[in-house]
Amino acid sequence: MFGIADLGLFIVSGFALNMLPGPDSLLIVRYSAAQGFRAGSVACFGVGAGICFHVIAAAFGLSAILATSAAAFTAVKIVGCVYLLYLGAMLLISRESGAPERPLTTPAVPLLTIFYQGFLTNILNPKVALFFLAFVPQFIAADAPNKPFAFLLLGLIFNINGMLWCHFLAWSSSSVGGQLKQNKKLVNYLSKATGVLFLYFGVRLALSRQV
Numbered sequence: 001m002f003g004i005a006d007l008g009l010f011i012v013s014g015f016a017l018n019m020l021p022g023p024d025s026l027l028i029v030r031y032s033a034a035q036g037f038r039a040g041s042v043a044c045f046g047v048g049a050g051i052c053f054h055v056i057a058a059a060f061g062l063s064a065i066l067a068t069s070a071a072a073f074t075a076v077k078i079v080g081c082v083y084l085l086y087l088g089a090m091l092l093i094s095r096e097s098g099a100p101e102r103p104l105t106t107p108a109v110p111l112l113t114i115f116y117q118g119f120l121t122n123i124l125n126p127k128v129a130l131f132f133l134a135f136v137p138q139f140i141a142a143d144a145p146n147k148p149f150a151f152l153l154l155g156l157i158f159n160i161n162g163m164l165w166c167h168f169l170a171w172s173s174s175s176v177g178g179q180l181k182q183n184k185k186l187v188n189y190l191s192k193a194t195g196v197l198f199l200y201f202g203v204r205l206a207l208s209r210q211v
Contacts, residue, residue, distance in 0.1 A: 003144020004154060010139040017135075023084060024050075025120050026197055028166055032173035037147070040170025042111045046118020047105040048163050053123050053153030058132040059148045077126050077206065084202030092195035118152055 004010070024047045032040025122128060132155065140150045 003085045003141045003150035005141045014158045018162045018165045029062040029173040032170040043118040044112045044166035046115040050119045050122025051159045059151040081202045081206040088199035
């Protein structure tokens with residue numbers, strides 16, 4: 001149907017892939033634990049918007065540029081790496097004082113900023129673009145009458161799967177975070193640990209190679 005092959009396998013694979021930890025899920029967990037489910041949900045939709053960008057780009061061949069142009073791949077990789085390192089550094093240099101700490105103990109980060117952070121974290125990772133270029137076409141039939149439409153439809157299904165998983169992360173993290181907010185030292189340790197993980201993802205992205 002619609003030129004899609006093995007839809008059931010695609011859905012199962014999509015769920016499995018969405019469950020793999022990465023910068024997107026880390027951002028969702030961080031804001032959910034710090035500011036509640038609403039903030040985590042906004043981060044989810046920011047990530048989802050980034051996925052939509054990658055799906056549309058891949059469907060119409062824009063992501064092929066990243067696959068064939070070393071300069072384009074390197075440029076996007078550098079920007080994404082710097083952004084992740086920036087997020088990690090901001091968490092590491094924040095200090096827990098007698099007053100509540102802005103990033104994690106009060107709902108100080110605007111929801112629009114959280115949305116943009118989720119969006120940028122996703123679109124500035126060239127590996128995500130290459131993933132869609134390599135993964136989705138496997139489930140498009142060779143005789144599909146409209147391959148871009150089939151690609152977009154599969155991308156939509158993948159994104160819906162991702163939103164379900166991401167919102168589960170947001171709900172579970174906000175539930176746990178609500179119980180931890182009274183422990184300022186633990187919150188501070190979690191903030192630093194999150195910062196270290198963002199730095200790790202930034203370095204890993206910097207060391208990644210074009211495939």
